[in-house]
Amino acid sequence: MKSFVFLFVGTFFGIVMYKSEAASWFRIYEMFRFQSIHMYGLMGSALLIGILLVQFIKSTKMRDAQGNVIAIPNKEKSIKRYLIGGIVFGLGWALAGACPGPMYVLAGTGYLPMLVVILGAVIGTWIYGLVAKKKLPT
């Protein structure tokens, strides 16, 4: 039953990603050329509602489906890793035109070349695991 719920949430998310065109390479390109409000409006309205929802969850000490108070972990403090990692991610996001959510969405849609991107992303994650902590500024 619980598995079904997660599958359902994912399906809902996938439909939203496709229909909103956040999964379109063209929309990502257009965003980085500042030639449309579309992606900014999409992220902006998601954030506006997101911030309100999280504040509501915190101020009411809302409980999750299991009855535990919802606790959202804070991110570790650092600047370097977020900035450098973020830039590396952004380079790939613009090049492939897909971030990790839309990758799966487009693979499901039937764009087989997306499997090359996913393979790259898995290997990229693996490489990070191999060099992390030892050789990278954090």
Add this chain to the structure above:
Amino acid sequence: MHWILAPWPWYVSGPLIAFTMFLLLYMGKTFGMSSNLRTICTLLGAGKTARLFRFDWKSQRWNLLVMVGAAIGGFLASHYLSIHQAPKINEKTVQDLQKMGFESAGKTYVPTELYGSQVFSSPKMVAILFIGGLLVGFGSRYAGGCTSGHSISGISNLQLPSLIATIGFFIGGLIMVHFIFPYLFSL
């Protein structure tokens, strides 16, 4: 039904993305898609090579289900909830892209030049897709999250690190589009 088949405006989709995050929080989880890449590495045996991958993948089973769901959602949306959806991007963007050799700009959902099945016969295009993926995978783990984990979840929770990461995403994207694309796609 017409409004479902048409492209969804950003002011509808944006709140629905926030709602996705809310559903996952309500289920006692968090919204973060790039974590699945780490789990896939673990499933492939990466635990033998690096500590990052030594964890019980079953604790992330729910997220793999979200990932599979996302693929199902993409299938349903494109085959049953759309009539040949092609983003109506800015006319100026279309012209710029056509100059760069993207004839499909304005006509297809993603560029045929990169995502049509003929790319498998172009080593250059396959390399572009692979490197794009590599950077996304490496960068998202280094930054500790991607657009869902940082730009949506993190900033919604007013986390400064997530704002820094998102600024990084944009710096990287702007560098790629403005300074590297002219070399990659010039005719």
